[in-house]
Amino acid sequence: xxxxxxxxxxxxxxxxxxxxxxxxxxxxxxxxxxxxxxxxxxxxxxxxxxxxxxxxxxxxxxxxxxxxxxxxxxxxxxxxxxxxxxxxxxxxxxxxxxxxxxxxxxxxxxxxxxxxxxxxxxxxxxxxxxxxxxxxxxxxxxxxxxxxxxxxxxxxxxxxxxxxxxxxxxxxxxxxxxxxxxxxxxxxxxxxxxxxxxxxxx
Ligand SMILES: [Ca+2]
Ligand SMILES: [Ca+2]
Numbered sequence: 001x002x003x004x005x006x007x008x009x010x011x012x013x014x015x016x017x018x019x020x021x022x023x024x025x026x027x028x029x030x031x032x033x034x035x036x037x038x039x040x041x042x043x044x045x046x047x048x049x050x051x052x053x054x055x056x057x058x059x060x061x062x063x064x065x066x067x068x069x070x071x072x073x074x075x076x077x078x079x080x081x082x083x084x085x086x087x088x089x090x091x092x093x094x095x096x097x098x099x100x101x102x103x104x105x106x107x108x109x110x111x112x113x114x115x116x117x118x119x120x121x122x123x124x125x126x127x128x129x130x131x132x133x134x135x136x137x138x139x140x141x142x143x144x145x146x147x148x149x150x151x152x153x154x155x156x157x158x159x160x161x162x163x164x165x166x167x168x169x170x171x172x173x174x175x176x177x178x179x180x181x182x183x184x185x186x187x188x189x190x191x192x193x194x195x196x197x198x199x200x201x202x
Contacts, residue, residue, distance in 0.1 A: 021105050021200035021201065022200060023106075023197045023198060023199050023200050024096070024101065024106065024197055024198040024200070025095060025195070025196075025197045026094045026095055026096055026101070026109075026196055026197060026198060027083055027084075027094045027095060027195075027196035028062055028063050028095060028194075028195065028196075029062070029063075029065065029066055029067045029083075029193060029194045029195065029196065030063045030064065030065050031055065031065060032055050032065075033053045033054055033055050033067055033068075035053070035089060036089065037088060037089065037090060038089070038090060038091060039089035039090075039091060039092060040089065040091045040092050041053050041067070041081060041082070041083060041089060041092055042080070042081075042082040042083070042087040042088050042089035042092045042178075042180075043079070043080060043081040043082065043089075044079065044080060045077065045078065045079035045080075046077060046078055046079070047074070047076050047077040047078060048074040048076065048077045049071075049072060049073045049074050049077030049078055049079045049185070050071070050072045050079075051069065051070070051071045051072075051079040051081060052069075052070045052071075053067060053068065053069055053070075053081060054068045054070075055067070055068065056068040056192055059114050059192045060194060061112040061114070061145050061194035061195045062112070062194050062195035063194075066114070066192045066193060066194040067081075067192065067193045067194065068190065068191075068192050069081055069181070069183070069190065069191045069192070069193065070189075070190050071183045071187070071188065071189065071190075071191070072187075072188045073120075073182075073183050073184060073185040073186060073187045073188070074185055074186060075185050075186050076185070077185055078161075078182065079182055079183070080125075080180045080181070080182055081180060081181045081182070082178050082179065082180035082181075083178065083179060083180075083196075084098075084127070084176075084177050084178025084179055085097065085098055085177045085178060086127075086177050086178065087178055092178075094196075098129075098174075098175030098176060098177050099175055101175060101198070103174035103175055103176070103198075104174075105200055105201060106152075106198040106199060106200055106201065107151060107152060107153075107199055107200070107201045108149050108150055108151045108152060108154075108198070108199040109126065109150050109152070109176070109179065109196065109197075109198055109199070110147055110148060110149040110150060110196070110197055110198075110199050111124070111147070111148055111193055111194070111195060111196040111197075112145050112146065112147050112148070112193065112194045112195040113140070113145070113146060113148055113191060113192065113193055114144060114145050114191065114192035114193075114194075115140045115141070115142040115143055115144065115146060115191070116140060116143060116189055116190065116191070117140065117141060117142060117143045118140045118187065118189045119139065119140065119141065119187075120139070120140045120183050120184070120187040120189060120191075121137055121138075121139050121140075121183075121184045121187070122137070122138055122139070122140060122181060122182065122183050122184065122191070123135050123136070123137050123181070123182040123184055124136045124137075124138065124148070124150055124179065124180075124181055125158065125179065125180045125181075125182065126155065126172075126176045126178070126179050126180075127163075127176065127177050127178045127179075127180070128172050128173040128174070128176055128177070129173040129174060129175055129176070129177065130166060130167030130169060130173045131162075131163045131165050131166040131167065131177075132157060132162060132166045132167060132168055132169065132170075132172075132173070133157070133158040133161070133162055133163065133166065134155035134156065134157055134158065134172055135155060135156055135157075135158045136150040136154055136155050136156075137184075138150075140189075140191065145194075149199060152172060155172065157170055179196070181193065
């Protein structure tokens with residue numbers, strides 16, 4: 001069925017008009033994961049919270065690795081696990097550059113998470129072109145892989161923290177440059193993430 005759909009899209013495009021739009025894979029979360037300035041993940045924690053990232057080769061949604069996150073979020077603490085462009089970790093980049101994406105063709109950013117039904121509330125943030133941070137919150141209330149779809153309309157501007165250089169204009173300014181995850185306090189456990197894509201408008 002997937003092949004049939006692709007053929008149909010290709011055929012329609014040969015006629016000069018494309019009636020269907022495909023989702024766009026922006027991050028396949030492959031390879032090794034490390035932090036620091038030369039790292040492939042921009043991550044850290046403070047005020048007593050702890051986080052560790054690594055590649056897992058057993059629990060995978062796409063390819064041969066997923067991003068494994070071991071976390072302990074304490075009251076008053078914080079953490080972030082980020083991938084994208086203009087981050088301190090220079091090799092944390094997506095498969096595509098933000099400015100090369102036709103953002104008006106997409107309605108959501110999505111990813112796959114391997115849940116453990118821990119009840120942990122998790123924030124998924126995106127940083128817009130003005131460095132303003134937008135937040136989407138969901139819950140680890142399932143077991144195994146599940147796709148989490150974050151409609152752009154469902155994000156809210158973070159009120160607890162914004163970068164010093166953020167243009168806090170209360171609008172999502174495209175292109176979005178990066179995303180980051182934060183298991184919220186108080187919680188502890190292991191989660192796996194994979195397969196980040198943009199969801200096309202119908
Ligand atoms: Ca992967
Ligand atoms: Ca903005």
